[in-house]
Amino acid sequence: MEIFLVGWVAATLRVATPLIFGTLGELFSERSGVLNLGIEGTMFLGAFIGFTVASKSGSLWLGFFTAVLVGMLSGWLMALLAVRLGVNQHVAGLGMTLLWTGFSLFGFRLIFGEPKVPPSITPFQSLSILPDSTFLGPVINQHGLTYVAFLLIPLTGWVLHRTRFGLNVRAVGENPEAADAAGLDVYQIRTLALMIGGGLMAGGGAFLSLAQLGAFTYGIVAGRGWVCIALIIFANWRAVGVLWGALIFGGVAALQLRLQTMGLQLPYELFLALPYLVTILALIIAGRNASAPAALLKAYRRE
Amino acid sequence: MIKKWLRWMCMGVILSLVFSACAPAATPTQSSGPQKLKVFGAFATPIEEPWDGVIHQALVKARDAGKIEYTYTEDIGYSGDMERILREVCEQQKPDLIMGDAFGNEEAVRRVAIDFPEIAFAFGSGFGPSEPNLAVFDNWIHEPAYLLGMLAGGLTRSNTIGVVGGYPVPEVNRIVNAFIAGAKETNPKAKVLVTFINSWFDPAQAKEAALAQVDSGADVLFAERFGVIEAAKEKGVWAFGNMSDQNELAPDLVVSSAVWNMEPTVEYLIKQVEAGTFTAQDLKDFSMIGKGGASLAPFHATESKLPPELVSRVNARLEEIKKGTFRVDIDEAPPAAVN
Numbered sequence: 001m002e003i004f005l006v007g008w009v010a011a012t013l014r015v016a017t018p019l020i021f022g023t024l025g026e027l028f029s030e031r032s033g034v035l036n037l038g039i040e041g042t043m044f045l046g047a048f049i050g051f052t053v054a055s056k057s058g059s060l061w062l063g064f065f066t067a068v069l070v071g072m073l074s075g076w077l078m079a080l081l082a083v084r085l086g087v088n089q090h091v092a093g094l095g096m097t098l099l100w101t102g103f104s105l106f107g108f109r110l111i112f113g114e115p116k117v118p119p120s121i122t123p124f125q126s127l128s129i130l131p132d133s134t135f136l137g138p139v140i141n142q143h144g145l146t147y148v149a150f151l152l153i154p155l156t157g158w159v160l161h162r163t164r165f166g167l168n169v170r171a172v173g174e175n176p177e178a179a180d181a182a183g184l185d186v187y188q189i190r191t192l193a194l195m196i197g198g199g200l201m202a203g204g205g206a207f208l209s210l211a212q213l214g215a216f217t218y219g220i221v222a223g224r225g226w227v228c229i230a231l232i233i234f235a236n237w238r239a240v241g242v243l244w245g246a247l248i249f250g251g252v253a254a255l256q257l258r259l260q261t262m263g264l265q266l267p268y269e270l271f272l273a274l275p276y277l278v279t280i281l282a283l284i285i286a287g288r289n290a291s292a293p294a295a296l297l298k299a300y301r302r303e
Numbered sequence: 304m305i306k307k308w309l310r311w312m313c314m315g316v317i318l319s320l321v322f323s324a325c326a327p328a329a330t331p332t333q334s335s336g337p338q339k340l341k342v343f344g345a346f347a348t349p350i351e352e353p354w355d356g357v358i359h360q361a362l363v364k365a366r367d368a369g370k371i372e373y374t375y376t377e378d379i380g381y382s383g384d385m386e387r388i389l390r391e392v393c394e395q396q397k398p399d400l401i402m403g404d405a406f407g408n409e410e411a412v413r414r415v416a417i418d419f420p421e422i423a424f425a426f427g428s429g430f431g432p433s434e435p436n437l438a439v440f441d442n443w444i445h446e447p448a449y450l451l452g453m454l455a456g457g458l459t460r461s462n463t464i465g466v467v468g469g470y471p472v473p474e475v476n477r478i479v480n481a482f483i484a485g486a487k488e489t490n491p492k493a494k495v496l497v498t499f500i501n502s503w504f505d506p507a508q509a510k511e512a513a514l515a516q517v518d519s520g521a522d523v524l525f526a527e528r529f530g531v532i533e534a535a536k537e538k539g540v541w542a543f544g545n546m547s548d549q550n551e552l553a554p555d556l557v558v559s560s561a562v563w564n565m566e567p568t569v570e571y572l573i574k575q576v577e578a579g580t581f582t583a584q585d586l587k588d589f590s591m592i593g594k595g596g597a598s599l600a601p602f603h604a605t606e607s608k609l610p611p612e613l614v615s616r617v618n619a620r621l622e623e624i625k626k627g628t629f630r631v632d633i634d635e636a637p638p639a640a641v642n
Contacts, residue, residue, distance in 0.1 A: 007518035011511055018507075105349055114350060116360065116547045118529070212507045213533050218351040219504030253508075257515040260498045261465075263641030268471075272501045
C-alpha cells in the first residue's frame with residue numbers, strides 16, 4: 001500500500017509538470033485577452049527544438065532554454081496575427097498549431113532523416129535529494145524541472161497580482177479601451193504576455209522530450225495542450241487554481257494506470273476515461289463561478 | 304500604391320524561391336532500359352509512425368535497389384482525404400501498384416480499388432482481400448512475440464511481466480496473447496500485467512504505464528508501444544521491443560524485439576505485378592517467420608547475460624516454427640489486465 005501511494009504521488013507530480021508549464025503559459029495569454037489555441041503546436045515545437053538542440057550540442061539545459069526562446073518567438077508570431085492584425089483568435093491559434101506541428105515534423109526529418117528507431121539522448125536525471133530507498137525518496141526525487149514548474153505557480157500569481165506589469169496585463173485583458181485611455185500600450189502588453197506564455201508552453205513540451213523521454217517522436221504532446229485549455233477554465237484564470245487543476249488531472253491520470261495493473265474486474269476503458277470524467281466534473285463544479293477575462297477573444301482596434 | 308504592390312511582388316518572389324528550394328530534387332527520369340514498376344505509397348500517418356514506417360522502408364529499399372519507381376503521400380489522415388488522393392493518383396500518375404494502410408480508411412480504399420481494376424492495390428487491413436485487384440497484408444508478428452514471451456518468462460525474478468499496448472484491437476491482441484502464452488511456457492507461475500493506453504502514439508503515457516507496472520512488481524517489460532523502453536532504462540529492468548529492432552534505445556537492457564519486415568511482401572508483389580499474375584489475395588504468409596516477414600531481433604550485447612539454456616530453448620522453438628512443426632496460436636480476443 002505504501003509503495004502504491006508513494007509511486008502514485010511521484011507519478012502525479014511527473015504527469016502534472018508539463019500541464020503546469022502549459023497552463024501557466026495559457027494563463028498569461030488569456031489574462032491579456034488572447035486565447036492561444038497554438039498551445040498544442042507550441043508545446044510540440046518546444047519538444048522538437050529542445051530535443052534537437054540538446055542532441056546536437058550535448059547540453060540539455062541549452063536545449064531547454066532554446067526551446068523556451070523559440071516558444072517566445074512563436075508567442076510573438078501569435079501576437080502579430082491576433083493582436084497587431086486582429087485576426088480571429090480561434091483561427092490564428094489553430095493555424096499556429098498546424099504550422100508548428102508540420103514545421104517540427106519537417107524539421108525533424110531534415111535533421112535526423114527517417115530512422116527506424118527514433119534517436120534518443122540521455123534525459124535529465126531525477127534529483128537525488130533523498131536515497132531512493134527511503135520512504136519519501138521517490139516523491140522528493142523529482143526532475144529539477146518539476147520543481148521549477150511548481151515554483152512558477154506562486155511566481156506567476158505574484159507577477160499577475162502584485163506587479164505593475166501584471167496589473168497592466170490584467171487591465172488589457174479586462175478592458176483594453178480603458179487601459180489605452182490610461183496610457184497603456186495594449187498591443188505591446190498583449191505581445192509581451194503572449195511571448196511569456198509561448199515560452200512557458202514550449203518549456204512544457206521540452207520537459208516531455210528532455211526529461212520524460214529523452215526522445216522526440218511524432219505525437220509526443222498527444223493532446224496535453226488541449227487539456228491545458230480545459231484546466232485554465234477549471235483554474236478560473238488564477239495561478240493557484242492551475243496547481244489544483246494540474247494535480248487533480250495528473251493524479252487521476254496516474255491513478256488509472258495503477259488501477260489497470262491491479263486486475264480489477266472492470267473494463268479498462270473506464271479507467272482511461274477517469275481523468276476526463278473528473279475534469280468534466282470539476283469543470284461543472286468550478287466552472288459555474290468561472291469568470292473569464294472580459295476582453296477575451298476580442299481583438300482590440302485603436303480608434 | 305505602386306510601392307505597396309512592388310512590396311507584395313517582392314515577397315511573392317522570395318517566398319516562391321524559398322519554397323522551390325525546399326522542394327525535393329527531381330528524380331532523374333528513366334530514358335532507356337526496361338520500364339520500372341511504378342509504385343505509390345498512401346499512408347494515413349507520417350512515416351515516423353512505426354506501422355506505416357515498416358511498409359515505407361521496404362519500398363524505399365526496393366527503390367534503392369533499382370527495382371521500382373516510388374512516390375508516396377503521408378499523413379493523409381482519416382477524414383476523407385484518402386479517397387481523393389487515391390483517385391487523383393490513379394487518374395494522373397497511373398501507378399502499377401499502390402500500397403499503404405487501409406486501417407481507418409477501409410471503405411475509401413475499397414471504393415477506389417473497384418474503379419481502377421487495372422491497378423494493383425495492396426493494403427494493410429484487418430479485413431479480407433477483394434476481387435479483382437485488392438490484396439491485403441497485416442503485421443503477423445505473433446510468432447516472434449511468442450518467443451519474446453518465452454525469454455521474458457525465463458528472465459523474470461519477480462514472476463511479474465508488464466506489457467503496455469495501444470488499443471485492444473486484433474493486431475495488438477494477437478501479439479500480446481502470443482507473448483503471454485510464450486511466457487507461460489517457460490514460466491507457468493509468471494503473472495503478465497497488460498495495460499492499454501488508448502493511443503497509438505503517446506510515449507509519455509506509455510512510460511508512465513510501464514513505471515506503474517514496475518511499481519506493481521514487474522521486472523521485465525514488453526514495449527508494444529514506444530515509451531516503455533525509456534521506463535526500463537530508468538528502472539534498470541529487462542525490456543523487449545516491437546515492430547523494429549529497438550536494441551539501440553537501451554543496448555544493455557533490450558534483449559530482443561519482434562520485428563516486422565515488409566520486404567518479402569514487397570518482393571512478391573513486384574514479381575506478381577511484373578509478370579501480370581497479380582491476384583487479390585491475403586499476403587499474410589509473407590509477414591510471418593516462415594517467409595522472412597517476421598523475425599526475432601538479435602540479442603546484441605545482452606546475449607552474454609542470458610541463461611544459455613533459455614537461449615537454446617528459444618532457438619529450438621524458432622527452428623520448429625521455421626520448419627512448420629510448431630504453430631503459435633492466433634488469439635485475437637482482448638487480453639485480461641492480469642494474466
